Amino acid sequence: MESIGHRTWAIPEGYIPGRSSGAEDMASHETLCVLNAGDDDARVEVTAYFSDREPVGPYRLTVPARRTAHVWFNDLDDPEPIPHDTDYATVIRSDVPIVVQHTRLDSRQAENALLSTIAYPVTN
Numbered sequence: 001m002e003s004i005g006h007r008t009w010a011i012p013e014g015y016i017p018g019r020s021s022g023a024e025d026m027a028s029h030e031t032l033c034v035l036n037a038g039d040d041d042a043r044v045e046v047t048a049y050f051s052d053r054e055p056v057g058p059y060r061l062t063v064p065a066r067r068t069a070h071v072w073f074n075d076l077d078d079p080e081p082i083p084h085d086t087d088y089a090t091v092i093r094s095d096v097p098i099v100v101q102h103t104r105l106d107s108r109q110a111e112n113a114l115l116s117t118i119a120y121p122v123t124n
Helices: none
Strands: 006-014 029-036 042-050 056-063 067-072 088-106 113-118 120-122
Touching: 029 042, 029 056, 056 067, 056 088
Parallel strands: none
Antiparallel strands: 006 088, 006 120, 029 067, 029 088, 042 056, 042 088, 088 113
């Protein structure tokens, strides 16, 4: 299949709530959703930016050809965990075109909130 998407994406809004209510599988989290519709594996790098300190990254992952990956930002830990209760933004770079979506589940109260949006594609 022909590749779709872009090689660079930006998510300017990020925030992992520091607490949750309810079951563990309903923990407050943010998800990086990546679609690789092409015929080659995507080597993806994620860099996190903050308002009060230098960026962190890259976090590296591979999304196989013709597959999707949903990665919790909460689980990124190399080179260091993304801090909770902290505003951040991310830039996602791939060696092949991909499509990126951002999702947040905020379960700090019993009435959960879910936010999802397509990332900003940077034309290169």
